[in-house]
Amino acid sequence: HRGHGMPAQGARTEDPAGPSRMMTGARSDLLGGDAGDVKYPYHLxxxxxxxxxEVFRAKPGDRIRVRLVNAGGDTAYRVALGGHRMTVTHTDGFAVEHAETDALLLGMGERYDVLVTAGDGVFPLTALAEGKDATARALLRTGAGAAPKAGARPKELDGRVLTADRLVAAEPAALPARTPDRTVRFQLTGGMARYDWAFNGRPYKASERYPVRAGERVRLVFSNATDMWHPLHLHGHTFALSSAKGAPRKDTAVILPHRTLTADFDADNPGLWMLHCHNVYHAEAGMMTVLGYRR
Ligand SMILES: [Cu+2]
Incomplete structure (x- = not known):
């Protein structure tokens, strides 16, 4: 995985792949330990x-919808808007019962929509690279005043941090209760030493299929046998984040080390659908597979 690194500005190296961007020692309690594998020169x-x-301009008292997307490859971001609380309305495009929070933790591929009521001044919308001691930000400006320093860390980042498992689906978005017709189990395997991330100990092969049938209620059960967290992403469907009533609908969900995650969905969209870790380096190493079914 060395070749993924971008050479730092002005860096001189004999290695055409550039300097190693491998990161060890990135730790996060929220992510259950090891936070990431890659040290990036910038977070944007x-x-x-x-x-x-980027500076967003508004008037004090404006009600603003902020759409957050973690488009990173190897970084979870803890996001907060300084001086504001956020009201979460959607995750991965599906409505949830409104929930107030100081901060959100987004794994790669996760999305959240939030509402804020703008205060008067200049406020940092800060994304802390979780466990990597770096921040990215935009600014919300509704009045006069100097912008906070680039590395400023709004106190909301250390307030209440909402994660998806604590959300409740808004009634129209809830998956109706149904006993699964099929359960497919995946063990998440691999580690940093050999960089052999995979499902069930086998790296991705294009010919591999986990068959399901059209019309079935499918339950995916993931058990994380690794020492690292993974954001799991299923294409073509949204699943209920657990079998519990009112579980939020998601297509990308964080699974912490040595934990289990249950995802129920209806097989109502025939095709070949990738199922993969949204850590792009883990996916490339082999932590992905394909669910497939015909009409
Ligand atoms: Cu992963």
């Missing part, structure tokens, strides 16, 4: 570094 919001951020 809307393509811009913290020193030259």
């Amino acid at each position: 919001v809307n393509g811009r570094p913290a020193e030259a951020p």
Whole structure:
């Protein structure tokens, strides 16, 4: 995985692949230990570094919808808007019962929609690279005043941090109760030493299929046998995050080390659908597979 690194500005190296970006020692309690594998030269919001951020302008009292997407490859972001609380309305495009929070933790591929009521001043919308001691940000400006420093860390980041498992699906988005017709089990395997991330100990092969049938209620049970967290992503469907009534609908869900995650969905969209870890390096190493069914 060395070749993934981008050479740092001005770096001189004899290695055409550039300097190693491998990161060891990134730790996060929220992620259950090891936070990530890759040290990036920059973390960006809307393509811009913290020193030259995008500035959103509004008026004090405006009600603003903020759509957050973690488009990173190897970084969970803890996000907060300084001086504000956020009301979560949707995750991965599906409505949830409104929930207030100071901060959100987004694994790679996860999305959240939040509402805020703008205060008066200049506020950092900060994304802390969880466990990596780096921040990215945009600014919300509704009045006069100097912008906070690029590395400023709003106190909301250390307040209540909401994770998806604590959300409740809004009634129209809830998956109706049904006994699964089929249960498919995946053990998440591999580790940093050999970088052999996989499902069930076998790296991805294009010919591999986990068959399901159209019309079935399918239950995916993931057990994480690794020492690292993984954001699991299923294409073509949204699943209920657990078998519990009112579980939020998601297509990407964080599973912590040595924990189990249950995802129920209806097989109502025939095709070949990737199921993979949304850590792009883990997916490339082999932690992905294909669910497939015909009409
Ligand atoms: Cu992974």
